[in-house]
Amino acid sequence: MLSALLYLQFHSLKNRLLMRFKRLKQPKYLLGGIVGALYFYFYFFRYLFGLHHPGPALPSAASPADLSLYESLGALVLLVVVSVAWLVPRERAALAFTEAEVAILFPAPLSRRGLIHFKLFRSQAAIFFTTLFLLLITSRRGGHAWIHALGLWLILSTLNLHFLASSFARTMLLDRGITTWRRRLAILALLFASAGLVLLWALRTLPHPDFSGFDPSQPLEPQLQTLKSYGHQILVSGPLPWLLFPFRIAVHPYLAPDAPAFLRALLPALLLLALHYIWVIRSNVAFEEASVEASRKIADKVAALRAGNWRAAGKQLKVKRAPFTLRSSGSPAVAFFWKNLISAGQAFTVRTWLIIASAGLIFCFALARTVDTTGLPTLAGMFAGMLLIWSLLVGPQLLRQDLRQDLLHAEILKTYPLPGWQLVLGELLAPAAILSAIQWFLLLLAVAMLSGSSGPGPTGPAIIAPGIGAAFILPMLNLLTLQIPNAAVLLFPAWFRLGKEGAQGIEATGQRIISMFGQLLAFIVALIPAAAAFAIVFFPVRMFLGLNPALLLACLAAAIVLAAEAAAGLLLLGWLFERFDVSVELAP
Numbered sequence: 329m330l331s332a333l334l335y336l337q338f339h340s341l342k343n344r345l346l347m348r349f350k351r352l353k354q355p356k357y358l359l360g361g362i363v364g365a366l367y368f369y370f371y372f373f374r375y376l377f378g379l380h381h382p383g384p385a386l387p388s389a390a391s392p393a394d395l396s397l398y399e400s401l402g403a404l405v406l407l408v409v410v411s412v413a414w415l416v417p418r419e420r421a422a423l424a425f426t427e428a429e430v431a432i433l434f435p436a437p438l439s440r441r442g443l444i445h446f447k448l449f450r451s452q453a454a455i456f457f458t459t460l461f462l463l464l465i466t467s468r469r470g471g472h473a474w475i476h477a478l479g480l481w482l483i484l485s486t487l488n489l490h491f492l493a494s495s496f497a498r499t500m501l502l503d504r505g506i507t508t509w510r511r512r513l514a515i516l517a518l519l520f521a522s523a524g525l526v527l528l529w530a531l532r533t534l535p536h537p538d539f540s541g542f543d544p545s546q547p548l549e550p551q552l553q554t555l556k557s558y559g560h561q562i563l564v565s566g567p568l569p570w571l572l573f574p575f576r577i578a579v580h581p582y583l584a585p586d587a588p589a590f591l592r593a594l595l596p597a598l599l600l601l602a603l604h605y606i607w608v609i610r611s612n613v614a615f616e617e618a619s620v621e622a623s624r625k626i627a628d629k630v631a632a633l634r635a636g637n638w639r640a641a642g643k644q645l646k647v648k649r650a651p652f653t654l655r656s657s658g659s660p661a662v663a664f665f666w667k668n669l670i671s672a673g674q675a676f677t678v679r680t681w682l683i684i685a686s687a688g689l690i691f692c693f694a695l696a697r698t699v700d701t702t703g704l705p706t707l708a709g710m711f712a713g714m715l716l717i718w719s720l721l722v723g724p725q726l727l728r729q730d731l732r733q734d735l736l737h738a739e740i741l742k743t744y745p746l747p748g749w750q751l752v753l754g755e756l757l758a759p760a761a762i763l764s765a766i767q768w769f770l771l772l773l774a775v776a777m778l779s780g781s782s783g784p785g786p787t788g789p790a791i792i793a794p795g796i797g798a799a800f801i802l803p804m805l806n807l808l809t810l811q812i813p814n815a816a817v818l819l820f821p822a823w824f825r826l827g828k829e830g831a832q833g834i835e836a837t838g839q840r841i842i843s844m845f846g847q848l849l850a851f852i853v854a855l856i857p858a859a860a861a862f863a864i865v866f867f868p869v870r871m872f873l874g875l876n877p878a879l880l881l882a883c884l885a886a887a888i889v890l891a892a893e894a895a896a897g898l899l900l901l902g903w904l905f906e907r908f909d910v911s912v913e914l915a916p
Contacts, residue, residue, distance in 0.1 A: 367841060407572060459480045493604055493608045500611070526566065577593075650670060661754035664754025713770070713774045719763060729759050748904075752902050753898055767806070771798055801886055801890065862885060866879070866882035
């Protein structure tokens with residue numbers, strides 16, 4: 329039976345790779361594959377193969393004390409990860425299977441241990457690619473690539489076995505009447521007792537750090553050296569290294585500076601891995617029913633993702649009020665606007681606003697503690713302006729409630745008796761309106777803070793006039809910038825994620841790099857006529873009416889040009905959508 333499972337895993341991986349290689353016959357995938365391969369080579373692989381090293385390897389250049397510190401820090405991270413795995417979950421043990429695997433493997437003459445082996449073999453593919461990805465990142469620091477690779481594999485494999493074993497242990501505790509909250513309280517008590525032991529030892533043994541000379545106005549790095557050395561002593565001496573001993577065993581092979589040190593650290597790490605394997609195999613826990621239920625949930629999530637409703641894949645959505653009442657007759661574009669507003673509303677939950685408000689309060693508190701209060705309005709206005717610029721560049725990529733979400737249903741959209749430009753306009757209205765509302769708020773905040781500040785620089789009308797002019801430009805600019813990724817989606821749908829799906833692999837990375845530079849170039853070209861209109865109006869009007877009227881009229885002229893470009897773009901996108909061949913472009 330073991331050979332059959334290995335056969336299944338091997339051929340599944342082989343067929344997946346063959347499918348990716350075969351689609352390189354298409355030029356759009358081949359070009360993306362070439363660019364992606366060059367990107368990975370110049371950014372990662374040349375360091376992995378030892379062709380170039382930006383500096384000495386971190387482990388070999390570190391002293392034994394530093395290695396002990398790195399080992400303790402890595403062990404502390406693993407402790408946090410393992411603690412979360414014991415604290416957070418509340419479900420019973422379930423192995424992740426697809427519906428097809430449940431239908432084939434569960435009725436088969438396969439023991440519970442065989443199902444566990446199948447799960448472990450299948451997880452090795454994900455561990456392999458995760459190890460490769462992490463190796464590509466860490467290889468830029470130099471060192472022995474094979475030591476890093478085997479060390480990462482040992483850490484990830486041990487964690488994978490521990491997560492599975494902890495799920496079995498949680499199920500056994502539930503079967504014996506120990507509730508989830510009792511388990512959590514016991515684990516928290518153990519963690520607090522361990523932290524209290526370390527703190528008590530530090531207070532009685534180590535000299536207290538001296539913060540009497542701490543001055544926030546001076547450079548922080550020299551003043552934090554005392555705190556760093558104090559934390560260093562806690563990590564590498566006393567009870568903490570012993571409390572972290574199992575986790576240090578898992579981390580030690582990765583930090584080995586050479587082959588002999590790695591071989592010495594390998595045996596304890598393999599023993600820890602074997603103990604976890606025995607723990608998993610010997611756990612007599614029924615997981616079949618929970619696995620069937622988990623596979624059903626996974627299938628529901630996949631169906632939601634393919635339908636473009638990717639937020640419904642994460643949790644059960646609550647029924648929310650519509651943004652406005654949709655009449656039975658009117659412009660069809662308003663209906664698309666209404667639908668996409670409802671879809672985008674799932675992103676703006678109470679939790680999202682609380683996170684944003686908390687981040688803003690923390691930022692304001694930090695400013696109030698580090699700068700003079702007289703300069704706080706200026707800094708707040710500058711921060712709002714930076715967020716506004718960031719929203720112009722990143723906002724169209726984040727708000728995808730347009731053709732990037734609905735193109736999966738192009739066969740339905742094409743049945744509507746609408747001209748293409750009208751359908752595209754309806755798709756773009758919601759993200760453009762949301763972006764414009766956010767940017768107007770940021771613009772109002774920036775103008776209010778900067779115009780009322782008493783610091784150096786322009787104030788009053790010199791701030792208000794360009795602010796009003798920017799308010800004219802922003803909606804047209806948003807409508808134009810949103811057309812660029814939507815045009816790219818219509819031209820190269822396989823290069824983009826539709827809903828939450830899309831191409832994956834090295835060729836997909838290359839495609840995204842090409843599309844990013846292409847969209848940036850299109851954005852710059854689109855701004856040239858508006859900039860020319862601004863200059864043509866601004867300089868003559870300034871000579872006769874002054875600076876502020878010139879700014880207002882020039883911004884209005886630029887907004888008119890951007891509106892004309894957006895109208896032309898809508899006609900072009902409508903034509904592209906009408907020519908869009910669903911059977912060819914969206915074929916699997």
